[in-house]
Amino acid sequence: MTAPAATDGSDVDAGLPPRPAGGRDPDARQARASQSFWAVVVAVPAVFSVLRLGVEAGGELQTTLLLVANVGPVNLLAGFLTTAARLLATGLVAVFALGAVLGVSVDRLPGYRRPLFARWADLTPTWFVLASFLLALVTWQILYLPLLLPAFAAAFQLRPEQLHELAVARVLIVAALLGGYLFLLAPTLLDAWRQGELLVMALFGVPPVLALSIAGPLPGAVIRPLASVTEAAVLAMLVWAALPVISTPVLPLTVTTVQTAPNATEDVRGHVVVVDDVNMVLLQEQGGVRYVPTDQVKAQVLCPSEEELPRHRLRVRDFHVEDSLLEGLGRRVRPVHRVDAACRATG
Incomplete structure (x- = not known):
């Protein structure tokens, strides 16, 4: 037989319950x-x-x-x-x-x-x-x-059992919830079916049943x-x-037009690190840091990254499926502007 674990009595003397043997304290x-x-x-x-x-x-x-x-x-x-x-x-x-x-x-x-x-x-x-x-x-x-x-x-x-005590009432509540969900997504599911987007149909159809x-x-x-x-x-x-x-870049992607000669300009694609009275510091997209005198900067445009370009042509009640709710609300307040030609020319 195994002897009970010995204790030094300190916990008992102090009026505390003894520590569990093996040090397996649930609170710890x-x-x-x-x-x-x-x-x-x-x-x-x-x-x-x-x-x-x-x-x-x-x-x-x-x-x-x-x-x-x-x-x-x-x-x-x-x-x-x-x-x-x-x-x-x-x-x-x-x-x-x-x-x-x-x-x-x-x-x-x-x-x-x-x-x-x-x-x-x-x-x-x-x-x-x-x-x-x-x-x-x-x-x-x-x-x-x-x-x-x-x-x-x-x-x-x-669980469905928590909705109502009667089975018939539970079925009606679940049917109403699924019906409302289907009504919300019906146009999107039809468009996904026409475009052959089976993955989109599965992502919209399977989770409610699961x-x-x-x-x-x-x-x-x-x-x-x-x-x-x-x-x-x-x-x-x-x-x-x-x-x-x-x-993912921490800094915004821009195309900066720099005047390199009296009648010549150059478009520099990169991320602006800092701007002061002397230089604009650019982290070039192809690598390297470039210091551009501030007085040589003639124009600058903000460019979207490749990850921001949509891949699906589907919407849910005017919200693009690849937007979050936050992004969708933001686009309603300030719609996406047309991509500047400088971004496409240097991309």
Whole structure:
């Protein structure tokens, strides 16, 4: 027989309950899980901002130092929020949805260690989860917004049984919700069918049906492998999606017309680092830093990047499917202007 774990009596003398044998204190585990979650939330934006400056500088130390000296923390934060907020919201939504499903599944298995995502979901306040879904709602492309329906149902464990006690009433409520959803997207689905956009049809049609049955619990036999696979898959997805975010420019892309001779001009395509009374410092798109005397600058236009050009010809009630709700509202206030000829000529 194994002897009970010995204690030094300090906890008992102090009037505290004895520490569990083996040091497996649930409160300590929760504290470590909470610290790891918030460390990731805070550290990821800071690391991304630093990496973006290095990539923007082409990996050159002196150019990186030039950007660090002239790109302030407010600009970095604004650049991160406008380009990486979608990635951050995706990671949080995935963690909370998977964590809730895994957590309710593990609750049925006494003595089973809770997966990491489940512990994170348990320790996160409800307001933060709702804020994460709200951030995804305004930053995700409209094309992917239907995926929030099953994610929300999973994160808050929503089931059709909670709608009404009577089965007939539940069927009518679900039918009314799906009918309203179909009415909203019917023109877009018809256009997608005519254009052969099967992926768009799947993204708009499958998630509402999936939301009806995605809430847990899951069978006990699949929890352990599913927890490991999903956690690794989410991390791999975030790394894969982070690569284009890191390479997204922090500075605006412009074409600057510079007078190089009395009757000659040159268009310089690049990013403006800083402007003072003497020089305009340009980080050229093809690499290198160029100092242009301010009095030689004759014109300058702002150019869109290739990522901003649309790939689908579909709209949802006057909103382009590749715009977020925030971008769509912004285009209504200030419509997109025609791309300047200088951007096309030097692109």
